[in-house]
Amino acid sequence: MPAATLTVNGKAVTADVDPRTLLVQFLRENLRLTGTHVGCDTSQCGACVVHVNGRAVKSCSILVAQAVGANVLTIEGLAPSATQLHPMQEAFRENHGLQCGYCTPGMIMTAVDMVNRIGHDLDDKTIRHELEGNLCRCTGYHNIVKSIAAGAKAMAAGGGVRRAAE
Amino acid sequence: MNATGIGAAVRRKEDYRFITGKGCYTDDISRPGEVRAIFVRSPHAHARIRAIETAAARTLPGVLAVLTGADLAADKIGNLICGWMIHSKDGSPMKMAPHPALAATKVCFVGDPIAVIVAETSAQARDAAEKVKVDYDILAAVTDPAAAQAKGAALIHEIAPNNTIYQWHLGDAKAADAALATARHVVALDIRNNRLVPNAIEPRAAIGEYDSGSGKYSLWNTTQNPHVARLVISAFVGVAPEHKLRVVAPDVGGGFGSKIFIYPEEVVCLWAARKVDRPVKWVCDRSEAFLADAHGRDHVTHAQMGFDGDGRITGLRVRTIANLGAYMSTFSSSVPTYLYATLLAGQYDIPAIYCAVDAVYTNSGPVDAYRGAGRPEATFVVERLMEVGARVLGIDPADLRKRNFIRKFPHQTPVIMNYDAGDYHASLKKALDMAQSRDFNKRKRESARNGKLRGIGYCAYIEACGIAPSQAVGSLGAGVGLWESAEVRVNPTGSVEVLTGCHQHGQGHETTFAQVVAERLGIPIDNVAIVHGDTDAVQFGMGTYGSRSAAVGLSAVVKALDKIEAKAKKIAAHLLEAAEADIVFADGRFSVSGTDKSVAWGEVTLQAYVAHKFSGQELEPGLKEGAFYDPTNFTFPAGCHICEVEIDPETGATRIVAWTAIDDFGTVINPMIVEGQVHGGIAQGIGQALLEGVVYDDNAQLVTGSFMDYSLPRADDLPSYNVGMTVTKCPGNPLGIKGCGEAGAIAAPAAVINAITDAIGSEDIAMPATPQAVWAAVRKANMGRKAA
Amino acid sequence: MYAFTYNRASGLRQAQNMIAKLDEPKLLAGGQSLLPAMKLRLASHANLIDLGRVEGLAGIELKGRSLLIGAMTRHFEVATSPVVRQAIPALAQLAGQIGDPAVRHMGTLGGSLANNDPNADYPAGALGLGATIITNRRRIAADEFFKGMFETALEPDEIITRVSFPLPKKAGYMKFPNPASRFALVGVFVCKRGSEIRVAVTGAGTAGVFRVGTFEEALKKRFSPKSLEGLTIPADGMSSDIHGSAEYRAHLVGVMARRAVAAAVG
Secondary structure: OOEEEEOOOEEEEEEEOOOOOEEEHHHHOEEEEEOOOOOOOOOOOOOOOEOOEEEEEEEOOHHHHOOOOOOEOOOOHHOOOOOOHHHHHHHHHHHHOOOOOOHHHHHHHHHHHHHHHHOOOHHHHHHHHHHHHHOOOOOHHHHHHHHHHHHHHHOOOOOOOOOOOO | OOOOOOOOOOOOOOOOHHHHHOOOHHHHOOOOEEEEEEEEEOOOEEEEEEEOHHHHOOOOOOOEEEEHHHHHHOOOOOOOOOOOEEOOOOOOOOOOOOOOOOOOOOOOOOOOOEEEEEEOHHHHHHHHHHHEEHHHEEOOOOOHHHHHHOOOOOOOOOOOHHHHEEEEEOOOOHHHHHHHOOOOOOEEEEEEEEOEEEOOOOOOOEEEEEEEOEEEEEEEOOOOOHHHHHHHHHHOOOOOHHHHEEEEEOOOOOOOOOOOOOHHHHHHHHHHHHHHOOOOEEEEHHHHHHHOOOOOOOOOEEEEEEEOOOOOOOEEEEEEEOOOOOOOOOOOOOOOOOOHHHHOOOOEEOOOEEEEEEOOOOOOOOOOOOOOOHHHHHHHHHHHHHHHHHHOOOOOHHHHHHHHOOOOOEOOOOOEEEOHHHHHHHHHHHHHOOHHHHHHHHHHHHHHHHHOOEEEEEEEEEEOOOOHHHHHHHOOOOOOOOEEEEEEEEEEOOEEEEEEEEOOOOOOOHHHHHHHHHHHHHHHHHHHEEOOEOOOOOOOOOOOOOOOHHHHHHHHHHHHHHHHHHHHHHHHHHHOOOOHHHHHOOOOOEEOOOOOOEEEEHHHHHHHHOOOOOOOOOOOOOOOOEEEEEOOOEEEOOOEEEEEEEEEEOOOOOOEEEEEEEEEEEEOOOOHHHHHHHHHHHHHHHHHHHHHOOOOOOOEEEEOOOOOOOOOOOHOOOOOOOOOOOOOOOOOOOOEEOOOHHHHHHHHHHHHHHHHHHHHHOOOOOOOOOOHHHHHHHHHHHHHHHHH | OOOOEEEEEOOOHHHHHHHHOOOEEEEOOOOOOOOHHHOOOOOOOOEEEEOOOOOOOOEEEEEEEEEEEEOEEHHHHOOOOHHHHHHHHHHHHHOOOOHHHHHHHOOHOOOHHHHHHOOHHHHHHHHHOOOOEEEOOOOEEHHHHOOOOOOEOOOOOOOOEEEEOOOOEEEEEEEEEEOOOOOOEEEEEEEEEEEEEEEEEEEOOOOOOOEEEHHHHHHHHHHOOHOOOOOOOOOOEEOEOOOOHHHHHHHHHHHHHHHHHHHHHH
């Protein structure tokens, strides 16, 4: 496969990899962006969710080759600066939306995508339905749902939303 | 209350790294020169290995080694062990079959590892794994515990005739029989406590490394108890001596029990690292985890409870067959015995109890502790019998419970446990109020108008936590003591490192432990760091499971803090030229009682290390103290959960429409974290009741081998939870803590099934109560009603 | 995954040529079924031909009395398209129930139809609406397209380009998900177009998506859930697994059909 270029968290990167390399492998192993996790092998757990061209995708089910030329945003690139958290990150901390932390990056990336698509006023039922592709074994989801509702509101209040596509 | 002290909902210190993607889990670690391990696993449930052909695999590109059980044996690597000795009622010891890390002569379940491929990349290792040819002589297999002891069932291990590991019992059989014989009513149930896969979202992983220069081994591992792993791997498996082995448990993505145990894969990575002289990493796939992780539960039980004419329990008799799978995992033997039968009194004053437990081998994955471990099974037995008893006797289920509650403490049950404190009325009453149980019938009518069946179910549970007093568990067969250690290191600048033998994998110790330390020393919480999970840093510890960290681990910290304060007072007295007895320590200052003379914490800590003002021998420099804390009793968290369900009788789909949880955990350090633990536990309990269950087919193949067939609860399967607390302090430890990690998983299954059976008017439903199962039960109940 | 060569097609003709020339070719559309299968080494293909950059394969267009949707249109686009929501709301709802949000951002209409997973949603929509599958070579009526589990009428070198959905008067889709996978344990799509009634079922049959003649006849008399009361289908030919016996699935077909009609008539 010819070397491919894509943008990850605002930086151009070149991938010269085996064609079977999944985006998540490229992020974790080549770029050492290990915040994106792998929790299953059937595209169900959502621990690997990143944004590709501004939309949530499961980075375990897309080849890096398919993402050539794309803008990829991972959990490491979500915060607007080194000293400021994204409002969704802050909401997860404030509402105890995480325990072991393993599903958390995927949850947060999914949550931000949810707000981008649906808006800032998210009810319990909508959030639970939208989380169909993200599994958590620690929290029982109660505080994740609370975090996302709060994070969505905080994003409306002017918290920085950065989308890779923009 | 201090803003960050005991009782404050402090936001977690550890969260920043997790929400920014900077957590460091085992698979995030990359050691220089690391290579990958892939295991060749048995596709058969039971077979003799005639030959293993590895030559073709060895020649593939990137392959560094193909190792088998024969290589393990040649290197004299020992077997994995079960560390809790159970004796049968005839006095004979449990029948522990050899469990080599790589099966050499026989495979006993689908997924049993046979060989490991070590290659430069995992793709290369996988390619090579497919080239390993194994010649099997396939044998008949058995997975059903109820069938394992039958004549003609496949014999799995020579050492265990009839596949029976032990036949154990507890309590007074004669008294229980007599109680049942004379009871006015006897309620009987056949119960299958379904087998579960823990499914922490982070799959297991291990990196083994060997430094030929120093002869030192290192193991980075997804473990809940690194010191126990080091002890077993050195003392029993014999890969490396204890002082030459470092085990690191970095961030661990959930455990729920499944990461307590010492598994073949980590042993093999460590051993193989020396053979190939490269760090060897193994990362489990989810499908592999379904096969290779220890499962939980899997009991078949017949239970009878007797009641007198007033609804008082006269006796309880329980007969259980527990499936331990193909090999005895690390603590497997204790789960269906001392973690189970000892809790069969529940919250009730039951005069006579007898429980007999047979543990059996089957051709299925090993079964060991999973969140609650034995206690959910016991609670399910007791609380299902209470609910059915209430229905049979025509007594309100809450009233029946009230009539039988233990009222005086301490209370000695007929099954070892001595309950130290509790108020079961208080939690039941609060739960009934919060659940608005008085208006339930109105809600039921509303549901009926929409064509839905509504039901309400109670569960008044008890558990034994704070695992555990070493003397007690030693007398019951444990191979280790279950105390905990702590070391408090005070730095010259006054900041503090607390080293604990507990390990956090979601519980938030970095925050709760720091809350206690900061409050005690009067320093900002940010000046406290909790160090755990590294055998090179922490001297020894027993790890985290059994809701023990706060009750046992934090008690050790408190004990060490007592010593720190005593030493610091000595230094302060010296600095203030006062008598030690006159020094008062409060809010981070040492004062001389009755004077305005004082010195700040930071000055004392600095002086402790510069030691300029210490004179000769009378005061030792430094400020560091350690403590080992061993409790004298278990702790007994208890509470009452109420579940309300709505069932669509046309499809059988069950929706949980309300959940009330009132728990008594004693002193609560951080209510936010405690509530989170309750939520998670309930979710796993609901999962067991409604969704999760391992299925093996007739060939002992695992049908539920991925999330495509094993239903892990999703957000829209679960309700929001109404959580509240009552408090009776635990008298057994300095802070009065009982522990909170397992309560939800213990309480929830019975609450759900009690609600479903209430809704459908039939007791005939097994877990998991899937839509199909509920639909069939509703239909059967309706047919029964028509026939009658 | 087994090793493969990745090929990116920029046009339909190039994709066709690649299929002709390359060894063991396989088209890669959204990859949400194909890549997981390859990851588990359940599928092996020497050459993947990525259609992701082929011009003109994605898009939604209302043309006369038909809704034309490009084969590479993602489920998310179909679920949220104002055009689809206006023209065939049941189809938008169906697309919005496939997988999860992240899967819907990648998965495509053409990929789903070509795969013809017996538990997938789109086959029910296509068969239920009487769609026409348009390929680089011909037009195939949905009734001729689905040939059993994972089997379709597509020739090895045939590429779906668009699907034409004739607009219904009324349509509804009701899905009872498999509790684990969330694929359809039973999904029923009903549609009324003049005197034509179609009832298509996914998830239940051993031979993939199928129509239910008896339900269609009953609904011809009156398009109302009441017309289906008491009607069931035989359990013969139903799939059976741990999540649903043949009998349970057959029962659910009746329940879901009634609810789909109720949804269709609003």
